[in-house]
Amino acid sequence: GAVVSQHPSRVICKSGTSVKIECRSLDFQATTMFWYRQFPKQSLMLMATSNEGSKATYEQGVEKDKFLINHASLTLSTLTVTSAHPEDSSFYICSATFSGGAAFTYEQYFGPGTRLTVT
């Protein structure tokens, strides 16, 4: 259980175009979804936190107008990279979470990632 999917797994786009990446929780309702970016040989960098029906909360230094996040339902969040440039080329990973049974336990379930290449 607790499977998260991402689509597409790979995408190549031209500079200046926009790309949408979908993140779905397949067998649970995700109260919160997170978006990360990972450059080669580096760790994951949290970009934003989104709750269903609310505006996303972006981490410092992440342009909210460039990385549009929509969390329209408890099973779907989308990340749109607008006016993509080569420096936006990266591995984008989403995760989803829900409150566990105990008071303070939770776990994030990660998607398989989306490799974005901007030419």
Next chain:
Amino acid sequence: LAKTTQPISMDSYEGQEVNITCSHNNIATNDYITWYQQFPSQGPRFIIQGYKTKVTNEVASLFIPADRKSSTLSLPRVSLSDTAVYYCLVGEGSGNTGKLIFGQGTTLQVKP
């Protein structure tokens, strides 16, 4: 959020037990300690989570001392397929954001 510190890399051989220690001196009362494994070009995979003392599952054990300022992930009898990056994270519990901040992780190289 509590910052974590772990060794950048470790080497081991097949069949050995591997222990990776993580420091989190500023861990908060609400924080759980979670370890993830990541293979290249894949999303992280949950390994184990704990709050205090010892937790064991089918793939690993997690040892947490009473002061909770560190934790040790123990992988019994590693194989080549355990070569990966291992991340130690401390995160806010339910009722908060559940946000996780990844450190640099430990790259484990298992040799034949």
